[in-house]
C-alpha cells in the first residue's frame with residue numbers, strides 16, 4: 001500500500017480562485033542571458049569557425065527548429081522542389097541521418113520519375129552523416145559551387161552541427177505549429193495575458209549567432225517563421241496564437257510568412273516524392289487542381305526567393 005504524504009497542507013482547505021497575475025509579478029520564467037554553453041560552443045566560436053572558411057556561392061536556406069515534428073523536412077522538401085521547379089539548380093542536404101526524411105522523399109521522387117517516364121525538376125541530394133560542424137561547412141561550400149540554392153534540413157535538436165548550419169544560413173526557415181507548446185523554444189509567454197516575457201532558447205541561439213555574424217563582418221540572415229499545418233478559421237485560440245507570434249516577431253527579429261495549411265497532400269505525396277507543382281509534369285494527373293499549388297508559390301514569395309534579385313543566385317531558365 002502507498003503511504004500518504006503528510007506534508008501537503010497547501011492542498012487542504014477551500015480552493016482559492018484563480019487570479020490574473022500582473023506581468024511584473026509573473027513567475028520567474030528563465031530567460032537565458034546567453035545560450036547554454038556547457039560545451040564551450042559559444043556563438044563567437046561557432047561564427048569564427050564558418051567565417052574563416054570558403055563560403056558557398058549558392059544561397060544557403062536552412063530549415064531549423066529545435067522542436068521536433070513541426071514540419072521541417074516537409075518544408076525543406078517543398079522548398080527544394082519549388083525552387084527546382086522555378087528553374088534553379090538545387091542541392092538538398094539532409095542533416096538528420098537517422099530519419100533521412102528529405103533524402104527519402106527525393107529518392108522516392110527519382111523512382112516515381114523513372115516509373116512514369118517523366119522529367120521532374122530534381123534537386124541533388126546529400127545525406128550528411130558526420131557530426132562535425134566544420135566538415136558540414138566544407139561540404140556545403142563544395143556542393144554550393146554547383147548550385148544556386150543549398151537547402152539544408154536539420155534534425156529537431158541543438159548540436160554543434162546545427163549551430164554551424166544555422167550560422168551559415170542566408171535564409172533561416174523555422175516552421176511552427178499553432179500551439180504555445182510548439183512556440184516554447186521561440187518564446188515564453190505570460191500564462192493568461194499571453195504577453196511575451198522572454199525569448200526561448202532557440203530564438204536566443206539565433207539572435208546570438210546573428211549578433212556574432214555582424215560582429216565578424218558577415219551579412220545578416222533573413223529569418224522567416226512559417227506557421228504550418230494551419231486549419232483555417234478564426235477561433236479565439238487561433239487569434240491569441242497569431243497575436244502572440246506577431247509580438248514575438250518584434251522581440252526576436254523574424255518575419256512571419258503565410259505558411260502551409262494542414263493538407264493530406266503534404267503527407268500522402270511523400271511516398272511518391274511529389275508535390276502539387278508536379279501535377280502539370282505528369283500527363284495522367286495534368287488536369288488535377290490542388291490548392292497546395294498556390295501555397296507553394298506563396299512559399300517562395302514568403303522566403304523572398306520568387307525574384308532572383310533577392311538572392312545571390314541566378315536563374316537558369
Ligand SMILES: Nc1ncnc2c1ncn2[C@@H]1O[C@H](COP(=O)(O)OP(=O)(O)OP(=O)(O)O)[C@@H](O)[C@H]1O
Pocket residue numbers: 067068069070071072073074075096099101154155156228229230260261262263264266267
Ligand atoms: N502542412 C502539413 N499538412 C499535413 N501534414 C503535415 C504538414 N506538415 C507536416 N506534416 C506531417 O507532420 C509530420 C511531421 O512532419 P516532418 O517530418 O516534416 O517534421 P520535422 O520537423 O521534420 O520532424 P523531425 O523533428 O522529427 O525531423 C509528418 O507526418 C508530416 O507528413
Ligand SMILES: [Mg+2]
Pocket residue numbers: 072073074096099101153154155156
Ligand atoms: Mg525532419
